[in-house]
Amino acid sequence: MKNMSGSIATVAKSYELLRKEWERNSCDLNRCGEILKTLKISLLSNSFLPESQSGASQQELLIARNTLEIGALHAISSENVATFERYLSQLKCYYFDYKGQLPQSPYEHELLGLNLLYLLCESRLADFHSELERLSEQQMDSVYIRHPVSMEQYLMEGSYNKVFLSKSNVPSERYNLFMNILLNTTRDEIAKCMEASYERIEQREAQRMLFFESLEAMERYRQGRGWQLAEQTREFVFQQDQVRRSETIPIGASGQYYAAVCGRIGEDCLNCDSNEAFECIV
Numbered sequence: 001m002k003n004m005s006g007s008i009a010t011v012a013k014s015y016e017l018l019r020k021e022w023e024r025n026s027c028d029l030n031r032c033g034e035i036l037k038t039l040k041i042s043l044l045s046n047s048f049l050p051e052s053q054s055g056a057s058q059q060e061l062l063i064a065r066n067t068l069e070i071g072a073l074h075a076i077s078s079e080n081v082a083t084f085e086r087y088l089s090q091l092k093c094y095y096f097d098y099k100g101q102l103p104q105s106p107y108e109h110e111l112l113g114l115n116l117l118y119l120l121c122e123s124r125l126a127d128f129h130s131e132l133e134r135l136s137e138q139q140m141d142s143v144y145i146r147h148p149v150s151m152e153q154y155l156m157e158g159s160y161n162k163v164f165l166s167k168s169n170v171p172s173e174r175y176n177l178f179m180n181i182l183l184n185t186t187r188d189e190i191a192k193c194m195e196a197s198y199e200r201i202e203q204r205e206a207q208r209m210l211f212f213e214s215l216e217a218m219e220r221y222r223q224g225r226g227w228q229l230a231e232q233t234r235e236f237v238f239q240q241d242q243v244r245r246s247e248t249i250p251i252g253a254s255g256q257y258y259a260a261v262c263g264r265i266g267e268d269c270l271n272c273d274s275n276e277a278f279e280c281i282v
Contacts, residue, residue, distance in 0.1 A: 008060060014039045015063045022070050029078055036071050043067060061102055065094040069107045076114065076174045081181075088115045096134060110172055113144030117178040120152055121185060128152060143171045151182065160186060164211045187211065191225060195238045203234045 018035040021027055043064055056064075072087035088111065095108055112135065119128040132140075132149070139145055147170065154162040163186055167179050187210050194201060194209065201209075203218065212218040222229065228237040 008057075008063075011039070011042050012059070012063060014042065015067055018067065018070060022074070029074065032070070032074050033078070036067070036074060039067055040071070058101060061094065061098055065091065065098075065102065065105065068094070069105060069111060072111055072114075073107065073174065076177055079177055081118065081177075084114070085118065088118075109139060109142035109144040110174070112139060113142065113148055113171070114174060114178065116145065116148035117151065117175060117182070120148055120155075121178050121181040123185070125152075147171050147175065155186070160190065160211070183211075187221075191221075198238065200230070200233075200235045200237045203229070203236060206236055 014035065018032065018039055021032050021035060068087050068091045072084055072091065075081075075084035075087060091111065094102065095105075095112065112131075116128060116131055119125075119131065128148075135145065140149075147166070151163060151166065154160070154166070164183060167176075167183060170176060170179060190210055194206065203215070206222075207215060207218040210218065210221065212221065222236060226239070228239065229235070230237055
């Protein structure tokens with residue numbers, strides 16, 4: 001890297017300070033953030049992405065890559081999704097363009113899998129599949145990659161129950177951030193189908209369809225969406241202004257069809273037509 005701010009030894013020392021703090025059992029996220037900020041200033045003066053493969057030593061490339069990895073993991077721990085995306089965009093050149101010069105990172109598969117799960121949460125399916133096409137057979141065989149691939153498959157099939165059950169079977173605790181976002185997004189899309197399909201629905205049935213473990217959680221969600229509760233029948237009543245059919249379902253689709261889709265939520269629907277099931281979540 002050119003125009004090194006300080007010697008490589010100084011930058012390496014700062015990186016070691018960051019690594020040791022990050023690997024502590026109870027690392028201080030604020031302290032890590034401060035070290036990251038200082039180290040990034042040094043690295044930015046040399047560019048995270050070298051201009052040519054011969055313009056940086058392996059040591060310099062490793063320090064830059066490892067710093068970016070800690071930054072991405074720190075963003076996950078801090079629940080800063082935008083910062084995570086920025087770090088991943090900078091990391092990709094090290095995982096793909098410089099993979100022949102660097103030893104594989106133990107965090108590579110996990111971070112690439114987290115990126116896929118993030119794209120799925122954002123409903124960026126074209127980007128999701130573009131990223132999949134870049135992965136090698138070895139990367140695709142990783143449990144970290146198989147997990148988001150399975151999530152996308154379940155959504156395409158309309159197997160919402162499998163999406164929710166997967167919350168307790170993530171390959172890393174760091175996946176919980178994006179899994180929670182994905183579950184909330186999936187729940188909102190199911191709710192849109194309910195609003196488009198029914199005039200009213202029994203409280204317990206709505207709780208089942210939306211995969212809430214308690215009525216208290218269901219009640220908070222109801223209030224957030226502005227659903228009325230009929231006290232005598234314990235039914236949720238949907239208002240017409242909540243059902244924007246032209247925005248939530250394709251023109252010409254029948255309410256009976258969407259009622260059928262909602263009716264099989266919570267069941268194993270691997271045998272259902274994937275295109276029909278997916279219409280309910282896009």
